Amino acid sequence: MGDRYELRFSGSGGQGMILAGIVMAEAAAIYDNKVAVQSQSYGPESRGGASKAEVIISDSGTIDYPKATAIDCMLALTQEACTKYHGDIKKDGILLIDSDEVKDIPEGDFKVYSFPIIETARGELGKIIVSNIISLGLIAELTGIVSHGAMEKAVLARVPVAFTELNKKALQIGFDKARELKGN
Amino acid sequence: MGDRYELRFSGSGGQGMILAGIVMAEAAAIYDNKVAVQSQSYGPESRGGASKAEVIISDSGTIDYPKATAIDCMLALTQEACTKYHGDIKKDGILLIDSDEVKDIPEGDFKVYSFPIIETARGELGKIIVSNIISLGLIAELTGIVSHGAMEKAVLARVPVAFTELNKKALQIGFDKARELKGN
Amino acid sequence: MAAERVKKLMQGNEACAEGALYAGCEFYAGYPITPSTEIGEILSYKLPLIGGKFIQMEDEIGGMAATIGGSLAGKKSLTATSGPGLSLKQECIGFAAMAEVPCVIINVMRGGPSTGYPTGPSQSDIMATKWGTHGDTPVIAVTPSYVPEIFTETVRAFNLAEKYRTPVFVLFDEIIGHMREVVTIPHPGELEVIDRAKTDVENKEDYLPYDNRFEIPPLAPFGEGYRYHVTGLNHDEDGFPTNDSKKIDAGNRKILAKIENNKEDIWSCEEVDTEDAEVLVFAFGSSARSASFAVREARKQGIKAGLLRPLTIWPFPDEPLRKAASKAKVVIVPELNLGQTVLEVERTLPGVKVEGLHRVDGEPITPAEILEVIDKYK
Amino acid sequence: MAAERVKKLMQGNEACAEGALYAGCEFYAGYPITPSTEIGEILSYKLPLIGGKFIQMEDEIGGMAATIGGSLAGKKSLTATSGPGLSLKQECIGFAAMAEVPCVIINVMRGGPSTGYPTGPSQSDIMATKWGTHGDTPVIAVTPSYVPEIFTETVRAFNLAEKYRTPVFVLFDEIIGHMREVVTIPHPGELEVIDRAKTDVENKEDYLPYDNRFEIPPLAPFGEGYRYHVTGLNHDEDGFPTNDSKKIDAGNRKILAKIENNKEDIWSCEEVDTEDAEVLVFAFGSSARSASFAVREARKQGIKAGLLRPLTIWPFPDEPLRKAASKAKVVIVPELNLGQTVLEVERTLPGVKVEGLHRVDGEPITPAEILEVIDKYK
Amino acid sequence: MAEGAAVKKKQKVNVPFDYDKYLRKGKLPHIWCPGCGHGIVLKSLLRAIDKVGLDKSSICMASGIGCSSRTPGYVDFNTLHSLHGRAIAFATGVKLAKPEMNILVTIGDGDALAIGGNHFIHACRRNIDMTVIIYSNAIYGMTGGQVSPTTPEGAMSTTSPHGNMEPAFDACAVAEASGASFVARSTAYHMQELEKVLTAAIEHKGMSVVEVLDSCPVYYGRQNKYKSASHMMEEIEKKGTVSGAQAKNLSEEEIGDRFVRGILKQDKDGVEYCDAYDNLIAKVQVKK
Amino acid sequence: MAEGAAVKKKQKVNVPFDYDKYLRKGKLPHIWCPGCGHGIVLKSLLRAIDKVGLDKSSICMASGIGCSSRTPGYVDFNTLHSLHGRAIAFATGVKLAKPEMNILVTIGDGDALAIGGNHFIHACRRNIDMTVIIYSNAIYGMTGGQVSPTTPEGAMSTTSPHGNMEPAFDACAVAEASGASFVARSTAYHMQELEKVLTAAIEHKGMSVVEVLDSCPVYYGRQNKYKSASHMMEEIEKKGTVSGAQAKNLSEEEIGDRFVRGILKQDKDGVEYCDAYDNLIAKVQVKK
Amino acid sequence: MTEAAEKILPRIEIDPKRCKGCSICVDFCPTNVLEMKGALATVVKLEACTRCDLCDLRCPDFAIRVFD
Amino acid sequence: MTEAAEKILPRIEIDPKRCKGCSICVDFCPTNVLEMKGALATVVKLEACTRCDLCDLRCPDFAIRVFD
């Protein structure tokens, strides 16, 4: 479908994939004035295990079907999630993986970007909890689907004030590294 | 309907009209080998007030509709019951009333028999509780719909052994008085 | 020299209790409610005499739950109720259907909605029986019209429950519940009594309570060494919860299919003069008795009237209806509600004129009322 | 200078809570259950802020009972639940309908029957909503598909409840309940909000809670000097129980008629390309979103496909459906159950081919699945 | 003159209580059977209401289903005849939505303690301000005499036809343990004590439970061979109970299975539920 | 040789308890979150079952819905995962229909005391032989942290976001007052005491209620600012309770709002329900 | 004795429409003022009445009242 | 000292598939035998173990066992 941009954030429970989806949707729909729908899969025993959140973005109009049909960009922070969920990525879509976690990279008609997201969060920022924010920075830059400004506003609106700086930094790392990745 | 004999027993709650209906049905169906259906009206606040029981008797086959449609014989022990329920008596049917209780005798194409049933129970047997049994005797004889033997068996099967004689007497009074009434 | 059969003038509710005992019911849990109360009362007297158990629970929910528990322990189990109690039992009924635990639920219908008219007859729980619990739930419901039929249909209900491992309803209205007719109790063996199927597994560990080898897997009673799991969640054939969408799908469909696939076995209908009927009356319960009277009268008047009297109302007897209505110009559906069964009749017979005759004033539908409608089409 | 409207990315359940607040809801009584829990959670936070009341009752039955109590005391009242909770509430829902007490019931549908699949979406409580409580009961149910629509339909549900003095359901499935979309909260006054009608009697003693002068008599709140009686029994216009069969009849019919007579006001449907539709899809809730996608694709392929999306599922929108299907060769009914709404569609459209598309594996129906069925008829 | 004055004085003392002021006279006679204790309980309650001086429009009387639950139909208040077992839950909604109302719940032992047991204990726990009057006749009257959770062991009923084998609840003990702040017991026989107890219960702020032992001569009486309504009252309500004062001087054995009458618990320190809610609102609104 | 014997002896003492004998190993790991007390309760229960020596096939373990109610899925008995609040009612049916079975009911505080409150008090009243183990974590774990009838006043939950304003039940007091013949309390922290208490509860004939204070670190813990599972156990289960022995030497004020642990009631005189039923059957069958 | 003569007797009203004949008033009247006559309570010994009001207080049917 | 040398150390088994890393065993071990390593309990001071079994008894996940 033409005016329909599909994103999937996947990882394991507790890695903040749903929050990533929400922030992405808010960046697009509140701060960039697009239309967005965010949804997630949610099992009764989803404690642990693979977890995913999806965001559909459109420039205009209503988004009817809220789930991914042909993914433009997918993030996978774990091997399990990557293996389980990559199948819906569309031709020429983007797969962003954590290079330390996902060793078995799926084959397909899509572009794979690989980056040590979690290790960067731990190493450069001392908090693996911001892996999802780094991811958001990466994706914003890689896809261009939301503006940097909107993304920053969306992130900061969702995190406690005490962590503003940390998250700003995480996001910036994402932006910067994505530019490098694209350069490759 | 040809093979369908309809009886209604009416009075006030506590006068044993339902028991009368049951005994009549048992006399016909168990001891005279006919077919019988007994039913009653049963209000949520039927404590006191008019009460009725109906019995449909047939010589053969099944009785489908279980309620009275055209009554062959009706008993009324109170004015209220008589007034409320006599409307369904069919042409040439029988209305048996307590002569002390029912003063306002309804008009219609039916034969009215009048007898001081309750007073007889009190006066001759010392127990108004057997008014319903006297009534059964009267009706058995007046209508001939069940045999005396069947009626006696049915009554005795339903009353405590200690009261066998009392009830036998009550029934006999009914049989006898009905013969007199018919004679009139 | 066979002993004489016991022949007794019985109330409908009594015939129901006697039918349950004949069918081998050994466990009753319930909560009293007019007009079904006598069923529990009689069983509270009779069950202990045969070593069975009666328990008056704290409410209808508890009554239904304990009935299911009793059945899991291997006893044929029964509960009886009326409208408001039915509503309360719905969650547990869904559990019995989902976990495939046989049991019988008697509903002596009274005037609804809400507390309504407790001592008035009604046939207004037909749809609540089919659709009352949430989700897609298999339902079998039988609808006797006569007191002796309450006896036989209660036996049949137990048979169906055990055969199909599912809750089965016996629905009748207050009129029949409180009416008295003669019931001749059959000798043991005279009526078919189906007992719970036994598992064929050699090794108790291999027992699967929802064994996919069977359309209706045998249910081993608790306490006999088969140590399995029962849940109301979507489950696998071993009885444990599953999140596998294929298994969820299969499980949900299986419990409906076992009824759908065996409709012909479950259906029971009485037909009167349907072969050439141009005016067909479709009626059950006490309304069918009035209809029977009316149809007989109509025939006397030369009207080609007929009666289809379903003794199974769920699964809906669509094929028998279609057959019986093949010559019908009109199908009349008298029922003590404001239009329930008539909806199914309409759906089953597109193009055929269907006329509902509804009464909700606490009085039965009379033969005259039905006859009046029949007369319109003569 | 009007302030900017609040624009917020919200979960469906949050939009529901916000819609309730917009509509003037001041009272919530309920019991938590997945996937409806967030509605109560949000209101437990927000209601005290505006002086309203939230109470977590001991169970769903208590939740429904207290909701009705709150409404009788004059407050717009709400409860929210899911499948098993719906089953438990049924008896009380019948009371609200019979006693004509306005209230709103949210049911975020999860996989059933029984505990089923608590976190999976489903549309399998459609029939339980209509027929779940015993007796013939009036039912209004609205079925939003989009998060902003949950907001507006919740407001509409409160309006309908107050206008028709009856319980009104808002039904949506887990997908929409947990999905997030942007909702722009309208200013006060921007959306119509209907408050409870006030009685016109001069003398408080003359007040009749079921005054026959009105199709829908005004309901005076408890505690304002109108001292009347409320019962779930069949009652007279003064609210007291009656055994008069005429009054029983009239009362039972009246509560259904007030819905039946005002269907056009209660109905709401969205139509997409129905004018010339040869393949009509009839879908609500999340399935309608997939259908919308599929119909758009089909049109691109040159198929004359159309969508009828009912926002009111009860009373069933038969006339709109008949109209929309006037050119249809086939009507496709995708729903997350094993065949519920499709039955009504069949009944409504005798002679028209109707094809159900059912899914009960815990996953939504995809546009591709619907398209596949549409393609069969191109 | 002096005589006249004396007469006047006397008349004043002896003017019978005017129940009519609270009754919906058109609805009388009530449906209760001859000798049913429910009427005595109702009369005591009306006198108590009068003593406290409640405004009729401020009262919501709620009930469930049962003979006792017919009470609201006869009195000129805001009356709610709800569903079997649910009266307290309905009443909780009314009270919380409109805390200025005075809530009276008149229900049977089955209604309160069997099907309604859960709402009962939770209302006690919450200590919400209402007065629950249990018409405790140890039987289901309305449905024709089934066993109830207060039927004594050994007693006959239509569902304990071989003699009741279940232990009975001590309703007051359950109420106390569940958190009710006012708990009392009296009987229809002791109708003056009952009036006092009910007065105190209504005046008490918080959950008040009053168990009233009363009698169903028709179903309980007949099945258990009591000769008359008065015989039952004599045996069950009079001989079967001791007053709190008497009980103090008796050992547990001496009391035996007799029930103790009087106010059994009265805790004025606990916060009432609606008050607690108001405090919460005040707190969060300030914060806001 | 002597050394070898010593070692042997030691080994005997230290062979860890073999839980596997009772577990459905294929179903592990269980769904409980890291640090959830439910696993500790289950382990104590399995040791108690072992001590009593129950035959696995004779056990019916029933539960409702909740995290705690997932227990039956992991153990190799006849297991019944029923409906929220209904476990005790289902179990009543199983027990009465087959009195030779040993019934264990493993349920949450919400399951037992909120929605299941009525079945709970009535099973206590009947004194039917079953052991009800309440995993009392003061929260609804399964549904994500709502307030429960045992949540302390002031505590945070997703449905008491301004602090809980409702008083909590004393579950043991309610059980006692309702007629349970065995009532005890312990905690997951005191898992050895718990094992003993559970052993006594299982051995007791009649209704046994064991309230186990345990912890939901995820929902209760996080909302109420506990640092870790152990921190919660330390604060709530250890510091928040006193043993029965300690309590004897303390005044009510000294005990404060700490819960008393240990066996609180043990009445061996009452007749158990199924026994009473058997007596009834014997009586009526003789009569017949 | 003038005092006796002067004694003002109470007026006991029994509403026959309300009285259901339960005999509670009769059975508990301390001075046997009342008696059942058929299904209706009646006054048979008014002079013995002490105005104790027990009959009124215990009548379940709002049927008997004692006036001065 | 021979006795010390002779001391037979226990064997503590921690099943990494079952351990959920709650740290209860670590926090309550009286002699600090255990420590968290990432999300897994590990033995760091076996010689201090008194075989008190508290770690096993309190582990909610059937993950740790102490053998002789």
Ligand SMILES: Cc1ncc(C[n+]2csc(CCOP(=O)(O)OP(=O)(O)O)c2C)c(N)n1
């Ligand atoms: C849900 C439901 N279950 C059962 C009934 C039937 N029912 C009506 S009243 C009643 C019991 C009445 O006993 P009690 O509460 O003790 O009041 P009493 O009549 O003795 O005053 C029952 C079981 C009902 N109306 N609704």
Ligand SMILES: Cc1ncc(C[n+]2csc(CCOP(=O)(O)OP(=O)(O)O)c2C)c(N)n1
């Ligand atoms: C009838 C019904 N109502 C509500 C629910 C939702 N529900 C599932 S578990 C639960 C509460 C669980 O709390 P608790 O019993 O304390 O167990 P825990 O999870 O804390 O161990 C609730 C409300 C349900 N499944 N069924």
Ligand code: SF4
């Ligand atoms: S049945 Fe019993 S409780 Fe009901 S009114 Fe009659 S005497 Fe009273």
Ligand code: SF4
């Ligand atoms: S949510 Fe709480 S109670 Fe449930 S498993 Fe997790 S920690 Fe345990």
Ligand code: SF4
């Ligand atoms: S007032 Fe007292 S003495 Fe007089 S009639 Fe009544 S009970 Fe008897």
Ligand code: SF4
């Ligand atoms: S107590 Fe009342 S109802 Fe009973 S006999 Fe006396 S006056 Fe009549």
Ligand code: SF4
């Ligand atoms: S057995 Fe005791 S000392 Fe040894 S590791 Fe475990 S807790 Fe520590």
Ligand code: SF4
């Ligand atoms: S207690 Fe068990 S689960 Fe927790 S850290 Fe230790 S070994 Fe792991």
Ligand SMILES: [Mg+2]
């Ligand atoms: Mg009672």
Ligand SMILES: [Mg+2]
């Ligand atoms: Mg809990």
